[in-house]
Amino acid sequence: MIKLREAIKLKEDELKEIKKQIIQDVKKSQLNAYIIDENSLDENNQGIPILIKDNINVKGWEITCASNILKGYKSPYNASVIDKLKKYNLIPFGRSNMDEFAMGSTGESSIYGPTKNPIDHSRVPGGSSSGSAAAVAGNIAIAALGSDTGGSIRQPAGYCGCVGLKPTYGSVSRYGLIAYSSSLDQIGPITQDVRDCALLFDYIKGYDKMDSTSNINTPTNSTFENMNKDRKFTIGILKNAIKEADEEIAKSYSNLVDRLIKLGHTIKEIDLIDSNFQISSYYITSMAEASSNLARFDGVRYGNRASDAKNLKELYIKTRSNGFGNEVKRRILIGNFVLSSGYYDAYYLKAQKVRDYISFQYSEIFKSVDIILSPIAPNVAPKIGEQSNPLEMYLSDIYTIGVNLAGLCGICIPVDKNSENMPIGMQFIGNHFKEQDILDLALNVESSLKGE
Ligand code: GLN
Numbered sequence: 001m002i003k004l005r006e007a008i009k010l011k012e013d014e015l016k017e018i019k020k021q022i023i024q025d026v027k028k029s030q031l032n033a034y035i036i037d038e039n040s041l042d043e044n045n046q047g048i049p050i051l052i053k054d055n056i057n058v059k060g061w062e063i064t065c066a067s068n069i070l071k072g073y074k075s076p077y078n079a080s081v082i083d084k085l086k087k088y089n090l091i092p093f094g095r096s097n098m099d100e101f102a103m104g105s106t107g108e109s110s111i112y113g114p115t116k117n118p119i120d121h122s123r124v125p126g127g128s129s130s131g132s133a134a135a136v137a138g139n140i141a142i143a144a145l146g147s148d149t150g151g152s153i154r155q156p157a158g159y160c161g162c163v164g165l166k167p168t169y170g171s172v173s174r175y176g177l178i179a180y181s182s183s184l185d186q187i188g189p190i191t192q193d194v195r196d197c198a199l200l201f202d203y204i205k206g207y208d209k210m211d212s213t214s215n216i217n218t219p220t221n222s223t224f225e226n227m228n229k230d231r232k233f234t235i236g237i238l239k240n241a242i243k244e245a246d247e248e249i250a251k252s253y254s255n256l257v258d259r260l261i262k263l264g265h266t267i268k269e270i271d272l273i274d275s276n277f278q279i280s281s282y283y284i285t286s287m288a289e290a291s292s293n294l295a296r297f298d299g300v301r302y303g304n305r306a307s308d309a310k311n312l313k314e315l316y317i318k319t320r321s322n323g324f325g326n327e328v329k330r331r332i333l334i335g336n337f338v339l340s341s342g343y344y345d346a347y348y349l350k351a352q353k354v355r356d357y358i359s360f361q362y363s364e365i366f367k368s369v370d371i372i373l374s375p376i377a378p379n380v381a382p383k384i385g386e387q388s389n390p391l392e393m394y395l396s397d398i399y400t401i402g403v404n405l406a407g408l409c410g411i412c413i414p415v416d417k418n419s420e421n422m423p424i425g426m427q428f429i430g431n432h433f434k435e436q437d438i439l440d441l442a443l444n445v446e447s448s449l450k451g452e
Contacts, residue, residue, distance in 0.1 A: 001139045001140075001141070001142060001192065002018065002142060003142070003192060003193065003195070003196055004048070004142050004143045004191060004192075004196040004199055004200060005195055005196055005199050005224075007048045007142055008048060008088075008089070008090075008199075010048075012046055015046070015047070015048060015049075016043055016044070018049070018142075019043040019045075019049050019093065020043045022041075022049060022093070022094075022140060022141070023041050023043060025139070025140045026041070026094065026140050029138065029140055030116060030121060031115060031116045031118055031121075031125075031131075031134045031135070031138050031140070032097055032112065032113055032114065032115045032116060032131075033096060033097055033115050033116075033125075033130070033131040033132075033134040033135040033138060033140060033141075034051070034094045034095065034096060034097065034131060034135065034140070035054055035064075035066075035094075035095040035096070035097055035112055035131070037061070037062060037094075037095055039060070039061060039062070040052075040058070040061050040062075040092070040093070040094050040095050041093065041094050042093075045091055045093070046089075046091070047086070047089045047090055047091030048089060048090045048091065048142065049090075049091060049093030049094070049141075049142060050085060050090050050091065050092060050093060050141075050142070050143055050144065050145060050200075051093060051094045051095075051096050051131070051132055051135050051136075051141040051143070051144035051145070052082070052092045052093075052094065052095060052096065052144070052145050053095075053096050053098055053129055053131070053132050053144070053145055053146050053147055054066055054095045054096060054097070054098055054131075055098065055101070055102055055147055055177060055178040055180075056079045056081065056082065056145060056147070056176060056177055056178075056187065057075040057076075057077060057078060057079045057082070057176040057177075057178070058075055058078060058079070058082050058092045059075050059076065059077055059078045059082075060074060060075065061074065061075050061092070061095065062074055062075075062095075063075045063095075063178070064111070064303075065098070065100060065101045065102065065178050066097060066098045066099065066100045066101075066109075066110035066111055066112055067100045067101055067111060067323065067324065067325065067328065068111050068304060068322065068323050068324070068325070069297045069302075069303050069304055069319070069320070069322075069323025069324055070297070070302060070303035070304070070323075071111070071303060071304055072303060072304065073302050073303040073304075075176075077176065078176060079173070079175060079176020079177055079187075080173035080175040080176055080208045080210055080211065081145060081172065081173060081176070081177075081187050081204045082176065084173075084203060084204050084206070085203055085204065088203050090203060094135075094141070095131075096129070096130075096131030096132040096135060096141075096144055096146075097110050097112050097115045097130055097131030097134075098110060098127065098128050098129060098130055098131055098132075099127040099128035099130065099152075099327075100324075100325045100327065100328050101178070101180055101290070101294065101328050102128040102129075102147055102149055102152055102180045102185075103128065103180065103290070103327050103328055103331055104127040104128050104327060104393070105126060105127050105128070105151070105152075105155060105387070105393050105396055105397055106124040106126065106127050106130070106382070106384075106387055106393065107124050107125050107126060107127040107128065107130025107131070107134075107156065108124060108127070108384065108385075108387075109127075109325055109326075109327045109328075110130070111325070114130075114384055115130040115131050115134045116134065116384070117134065117159060117160060117381050117422075118134050118137045118138030118139075118160060119137070119160065119161060119381075119421065119422060119423060120381070120420070120421075120422060122383055122384060123159075123381040123382065123383050123384060123422070124159070124381050124382055124383070124384055124386075124387070125137075125156050125159055125160050125381065126155045126156030126157075126158065126159035126160065126377075126381060127152060127155070127156055128147075128149075128152040128156075129144075129146030129147065129148070129152045129153050129156050129164075129190060130156055131144075132144035132145065132146040132153075132156070132190045133146070133153075133156035133157050133159070133160040133162055133164065133190050134156070134160055136160070136162045136190050136191060136192060137157075137160035137161050137162040137423075138160070142192075143189060143190065143191045143192070143196055143200050144189070144190045144191075145187055145188070145189065145190070145200075145204070146164065146187070146188060146189075146190050147177055147180075147185055147186065147187050147188070148164075148166035148185075148186050148187075148188055148400075148404065149180050149181050149184045149185045149186075149286060149404060150181075150184060150282055150286060150397050150400055150401040150404050151166075151376075151377075151397050151399075151400025151401060151403075151404075153165065153166050153188045153189075153190055153412075154166055154376055154400055154403075154410055154411070154412035154425070154427055155376055155377055155397070155400055155412070155425075156190075157190055157376075157412045157413075157414075157425060158376035158377055158412045158414070158423065158424070158425025158426075158427075159377070159380065159381035159422075159423065159425070160381075160423065161414040161423030161425070162190060162191065162192060162414065163189075163190070163191050163192070163193055163194055163196070163197045163411065163412065163413050163414075163442070163446075164188065164189070164190045164191075164197075164411070164412045165188045165189050165197050165201055165409070165410075165411045165412075165435070165438075165439075166186055166188050166400075166403055166404070166409060166410045166411075167186050167187075167188050167201060167205060167409050167435060168186075168215070168218075168407060168408065168409045168430075168432045168433050168434075168435065169183075169184075169186055169213070169215075169404075169407035169408075169432075170213055170214055170215030170218065170407070171186075171205050171206075171215060171218040171409075171433065171435070172186055172187045172188060172201075172204050172205050172206075173187075173204075173206075173208035173210065173211040173214050174186070174187065174211050174213065174214075175208055175210035175211040175214075179289075179293040180286065180289075180290055180293065181285065181286035181289040181290055181293070182213070182289055182293065183213075183285065183289060184282075184285065184286055184289070184404040184405070186404075187204065188201070188204075189201050189204070193446060194411075194413060194439060194442045194443040194446045195224065195227065195443065197411065197439065197442075198223040198224040198227055198435075198439045198443075199224040201223060201224075201435060201439075202222050202223055202224050205218055205435075206218055206220065217433065218433065219433055219435075219436075223435055223436050223439055226436060227436075227439060227440060227443055228440050229440060229443040229444040229447055230444070231437075231440050231441075231444075232264050232265055232266070233265050233266070233369075233370040233371050233437065233441055234265070234266045234267075234268055234368070234369045234370050234371075235260055235265050235266065235267055235268070235369060235370065235371050235372070235373050235428075235441075236268050236269075236270040236365055236368075236369035236371070236372040236373065237257055237267055237268070237269055237270065237372075237373050238269075238270060238271075238272055238372070238373075238374060239269050239270065239271055240271075240272075242254075242375065244275065244378045244398055244399075245375050245378045245379070246378060246379050248380070248418040248419065248424070249375050249377075249378060249379065249380075249418075249424060252375075252415060252416040252418075252424045252426070253373075253375055253426065255416070256373065256415055256416075256426055256445070257373070259445065259448060260373070260445070263444060263445070263448055265441075268368065268369050270365050270368075270369060270372070272361060272365070272402070273357065273358055273361050275398045275399075275402070277354050277358070278358060278398070278401050278402045278405060279394060279395060279397065279398060279401065280351065280354070281351045281352075281354040281355045281358065281405060282397070282401040282404070282405055283334075283394055284338050284347050284348060284350075284351035285348075285351050285352070285355060285405070286331075287331045287332075287334045287335035287338065288335045288338050288339050288348050288351075289335070290328075290331050290332065290335050291331070291332045291333075291334075291335025291336045291339065292335070292339075294324075294328070294332055297319075297320070297323065297324075298315075298316045298319060298320065299315050299316065299318075299319030299320070299323070300315075303323070304319065304322075304323055305319055306318030306319040306322055327390065330390065338351070355405050358402060358405050358406055359405065359406040359407070362402070362406045362408060362431075363406075363431075366431040370430075370431075370434070370437055371428050371429065371430055371434075371437055371438055371441055372428070372429040373426065373427070373428060373429075374399050374426070374427045374429060375399050375426060375427065376399055376400065376412045376425040376426060376427045377396055377399060377400075377425075378396060378398060378399070379396070380418050380420070380422035380423070380424060381422055381423075399427065400427070402429075403427075403429055407432060408429055408430060408431060408432060409429070409430045409431075409432070409433070409434060409435050409438060410427050410428065410429045410430070410438070411427065411428050411430075411438045411439065411442050412425045412426070412427045413425060413426065413428075413442045413445065413446055415445065415449060428441050428442055
């Protein structure tokens, strides 16, 4: 597939041919990465095609978050990122499959059925931006947008073998992203390589007055133009990082450390808070916020409404019982529980204190290192249907959620394959607004792996 940085130089008739080809390939594809919808796949629409996760609003398109409750609902407006893309002649092209309301790590909890991993169709592509990553790695998209609340851009990129960036909280507008957990959600790019990732990030980043958490200090310079793979960094490695990871991931991690030393970087061992605290703090916070954010889907204003309700209460109950899938219901229930008056202090408030402490720990670490190296997941992509226990699924997010809790940036790049030829991704974590640093280091490693 043509790279984004090459596609931006093409003429409209050449772009039209690419869009035609993508439509053909998508129709033949077994991956189930796209939600097939003629309206969103129009070759006559001018511009460079970018695949959009089905939780980002594109005016006039259906948007469902892969949930029954929103089936048939049409976006009344564009998310700010869509307007930004359009300024550079990039257009939304295709809706990507995802875990329902972005809750999940495998891409299986979608009303459209699971997406498949392009490297091995019996495995999951990761989640929740399952379709975005599978399509880019599977050569049926030039580049895609995803959202990352606790790893949903980086982890599927890692499982599929492409590049995913979770930007600093506040650097990309969330206006028009259907909220899962507002204090953690970020939109970001999923691309074929690091340079394209920098380019797409540049197109979507920047302060936006429509998002009250958008950060006015977001750097405006171009990370793509300023890329420099020869910079040297002090990189923190986690002493206990690999204790949760399987053997092959642990081996890849230490091989990458050796490579970084050879490339002239300085390595420093660091300690992090017990990652189990990160899991608890993340899941309490995200479920609490989700229970509040999803309260608006009650059959009155959006999407599907139960037809046979006798009164208002029954309308709410029937609409929500029929509309939401099991994982979403579980999270709404737990979220309401941790916010309820008897348990608020014990769970929600405690989770916020732990979250503060985690942020503090990262800020201490970033006093002595520039970047942290971490695995992306404890394992390679599991088989479809293998990860059926929710708690096990939550625990597999151990390496990605700290970045969201502390509002940092992180990039996942493919660095290796395991014995079954499945991609292994690793993650570089940067301090707030240090996207240039992690992109430069990622490019350095990517080039060295390619022997450049
Ligand atoms: N797997 C995590 C969750 O289920 C992260 C999801 C995300 O980043 N949207 O919450």
